[in-house]
Amino acid sequence: MLNKYPWLLFLSLLLIWVLLYSNLSVFAGFIVSELPIDPGSHLGEALTFFVYDAPKVLLLLSAVVFFMGIINTWFTPERTRALLAGRSLGITNILAASLGVVTPFCSCSAVPLFIGFVQAGVPLGVTFSFLIAAPMVNEIALTLLFGLFGWKIALLYLILGLLVAILGGVVLGRLKLEKYLEQWVQDIPKKQHSFESEKISISQRLEAGSLAVKDVVGKVWIYILIGIGVGAFIHGYVPENFMASFMGKDAWWSVPLAVIIGIPMYSSAAGIIPVVQALLAKGAALGTALSFMMSVVALSLPEMIILRKVLTIRLISIFIGVVASGILLVGLTFNLVL
Amino acid sequence: MLNVKVLGGGCTNCKATYKLIEDVAREKGTDIDLEKVEDIQNIISYDIMSTPGVVIDETVVHRGGVPSRKQVEDWFSN
Structure with a gap:
């Protein structure tokens, strides 16, 4: 059904995204407070940075890459x-x-x-x-x-x-x-190119967006986690x-x-x-x-x-x-x- | 028999595309002659600006990025 109604899928994902994003600090605070670590300690500071920033950046990136994937379909x-x-x-x-x-x-x-x-x-x-x-x-x-x-x-x-x-x-x-x-x-040799824009439907553009998320976020998430991990260490120590x-x-x-x-x-x-x-x-x-x-x-x-x-x-x-x-x-x- | 060429100089996306086409053709039982084209002068002769490109019987059907599985299935559906 969702293949037939790409907008429905899109709107439900958007809702989940907004809910997750607006509750990030609650979530991060909860995790850190549950761990047997003093929040003021070096390790505590490093962890807070990591637990808060890693999901935040990944969520933001998924949203932006999705929209860029759609915009990209106009700019071949x-x-x-x-x-x-x-x-x-x-x-x-x-x-x-x-x-x-x-x-x-x-x-x-x-x-x-x-x-x-x-x-x-x-x-x-x-x-x-x-x-x-x-x-x-x-x-x-x-x-x-x-x-x-x-x-x-x-x-x-x-x-x-x-x-x-x-x-x-x-x-x-x-x-x-x-x-x-x-x-x-x-x-x-120089040559003239004729350019004709292909007709792309909205659902194809939305699909390009989700493909971009799978492709880009699937590739860079590990670098982001490593980067934020190193950053967290620097912050704490x-x-x-x-x-x-x-x-x-x-x-x-x-x-x-x-x-x-x-x-x-x-x-x-x-x-x-x-x-x-x-x-x-x-x-x-x-x-x-x-x-x-x-x-x-x-x-x-x-x-x-x-x-x-x-x-x-x-x-x-x-x-x-x-x-x-x-x-x-x-x-x-x-x-x-x- | 379809002649399928994957154009691109050995990048990860090109390898993934090659493998995807191989898999889908095997699953659907389509008889294809799959080729890798890595020579840059050969690649640009198809007027491809982003790799991987896919050429079926000398027609460019895809440029840039790994195609979706559904797309590849469509190429082999008739």
Whole structure:
């Protein structure tokens, strides 16, 4: 019956979700009080953090991924390409970075996507704006930031992430790097693509949403639990202000260091954000923490190895250099202003 | 006999798609010739921008993400 009435299923799930979400602190408080542990102790503090935040973040993520799964059905890579093809640098970079947020993207598809863009005549700088924004500014990162830091930091991350992607793409576009693409990529003949949007019914869109939940939440839940677990440990056991001396505002060198350490590191936003939240609580500066987070999520060794198929080492190095400088600037500005 | 190609460079979703198609075909008793296409130039010749892609008798039927079991069953239903 529920297959026939997708809305019914949807509404009942929504009701369960709201009930669970609004009773989280009751539930967490109950669990902690039932355990034979002093709530004020290190272990008690760590546990409270874990028991409250883990279900909260997972619930939030399921809801957001569900809606993004539905939104994604309107923004296929093919449509995004059609929107970006044949335009010039500048305003298009803003469009490309924004589309990077809502177009479904997996770094394993980075190469066919890249080729698809090049073939259709999307300028290189515009393609890069998309490729910087897509992994960095995504619903997982934004949900975790919202759940653990609040909406202000989430919004800030969204705006700054888009800014790095837009400006990074414009700079990379100005540098005229087409000659550093692999030769076979340069030789691909340009072609026009016709784009027709497929007719998708509402129940198919809802199904895409639930598939996304199964797929994404099914994959990242373990990283979230590990991340929140590490975060919980830091909360409970690391002394207050411990991080201030080497990740604090006065340690200006910590920003470039955070960016450099973050480049080869590979973690989904799901694993790194709970850890960063805990570091922040122990005195790390926001700019340094944000830089670290962006660098881990936006630049990763596996993605660079994948992109090596289409980009020469030289172009990859320039790409990393430009994106890292953008992130560095964000971190330094933050620490200076706040 | 249907010629089925799974396009994608060895990502987890591609492997899952390959296995799903194998399973469904066996269950339904459909005779298929299943191929993995991992060569990038070959993949892009089908104008696929997100992997895994699925091609049946040279027609692209699916792009990006693991298809649902129902979808795969529909491909093999006639």
